[in-house]
Amino acid sequence: MEAKSQTTSEKYAADIASIREAQVRINPFIHATPVLTSETLNTIAGRKLFFKCECLQKGGAFKFRGASNAIFSLDDDQAARGVVTHSSGNHAAALSLAAKLRSIPAYIVVPKNAPKCKVENVMRYGGQIIWSEATLQSREETAAKVLQETGAVLVHPYNDGRVISGQGTISLELLEQAPQIDTIIVPISGGGLISGVALGAKSINPAIRVLAAEPRGASDAAQSKAAGRILVLPETNTIADGLRASLGDLTWPVVRDLVDDIIIVDDKEIIEAMRLCYEILKVAVEPSGAIGLAAVLSNSFRENPAWKDCNHVGIILSGGNVDLGVLWDSLSK
């Protein structure tokens, strides 16, 4: 298993062909996000960093790529019945927006305790909110009921080949914008983003390293890789609210075979990275979005001889949806 380090055809839920198809399909709708660089951050990191700003994507996160690929892959009959998801985060907003662009309904099951700014994003893009209790059981039951009543298509936030292919378009863009990149650091949660990025990037350049960044309080992916099977944590504890999901059966094989390492960082490092994004790069990222910068600055990465020659590092700033109420309150005083 360890020897299978290259992408081979039809092994995984997505491949370079499905990623290229996704790019053609979604390009009319997505933003080609800019790659930012900073001499100050290069100096701090001791390497050249290339920030792929998916926080500047429509809906404020990379999720719009996968969601729009899924929605524009549907045939007209399927599409007419709409789509459902029981994620309450960036995927829900992205799915609402993509559904709006195709003029079909998006039913979003939202637990009653969901953060206000995430719910507002769904509403802004016209998603139809269906409230559930906070438990996973209630969310799944509610979603099943909506599926039955509407005949809508479930679009899972990450365990879906169309979604993984959509996220993979990031690699096509990034390696065109900064072909000198030898390493890409990607936040890991359910694994949809890193699966797409790894499949895309390693098909273009098999020598490229793909590293995951994961919070210490939700390190199920690192533990899964160590155990050789998907592990699910009984609970998670991290400020990175977008990184609490567990791997799926479609993302696990890619993470197992193609992700070269997983770098664990503390919440304190995430907050410091987030501060650097605002103060030096001048982009608004959420904690989950800043974790790649936290990883490249962490001691565990810097001191690992395996990554000594990672000289041109792509960092995916995956999202920017964060509640800044405290800031506006202080300015309005």
Place this chain on the structure above:
Amino acid sequence: MEAKSQTTSEKYAADIASIREAQVRINPFIHATPVLTSETLNTIAGRKLFFKCECLQKGGAFKFRGASNAIFSLDDDQAARGVVTHSSGNHAAALSLAAKLRSIPAYIVVPKNAPKCKVENVMRYGGQIIWSEATLQSREETAAKVLQETGAVLVHPYNDGRVISGQGTISLELLEQAPQIDTIIVPISGGGLISGVALGAKSINPAIRVLAAEPRGASDAAQSKAAGRILVLPETNTIADGLRASLGDLTWPVVRDLVDDIIIVDDKEIIEAMRLCYEILKVAVEPSGAIGLAAVLSNSFRENPAWKDCNHVGIILSGGNVDLGVLWDSLSK
């Protein structure tokens, strides 16, 4: 005087030729900043908006364009003696950075009451800080003393043809990135930015409108235009700390002749625009940087029949250096 609405050669401190020269000179050093768009903000504004993100410029503000044009215009003998300024804001950081790139000293006179984040920016880029009292008199005297002792060249933050030409390179970039633009809204303070932008843009497309955005508590430019001469306010009162300067004798003729109107906005509107930049565009701007968005959303702009057909509006997000300490304090709790 009112009839002279077009750019004619050698009338002003800069022209399209000096702006094009500046572009060739500074292009190896500056970031070509991205232009962002947002359907959500287009819907709110009722027009198509094109955000020129100078907050993503090196040093976090457009000031690096003018500063680097000034510094790389110096001959080697002049340059060796270094540069001086008594601005403590974004110009000081930009001048420090440009001087560092030419390996010459930058002497920055900073009043003792300057905001911490601005001083940190100067120090980050290697500027040599010389403290003065908070009064303009003390700042000017201290700068004069440094000039005398070092033989360094004074680089004024805006009343300088080289600086104006550098800022004008924004128009060359912007109109290449978004040629459909029919209107540009620019923050106004000392007038260096808007002079460069107006001279550049109106030379390329004489029909383009250039509008200034100014805070109600520092509306000296609007009052100056109404009076037909430079007026200096006895005091200013606005959250937009970068917009408190008065026009200079080199910027005033351009503002008088080429700026089509000045839109006055309240601090409350500036904070709301800043919030939209963070929450929708996902870029970190300072209050002065967000004022263009505040202007396009203001009632005085929307209800003015003269601007009814401003359908494609370029907005210069001029800078992103703001103290977000309250945000990090709240996240670290």
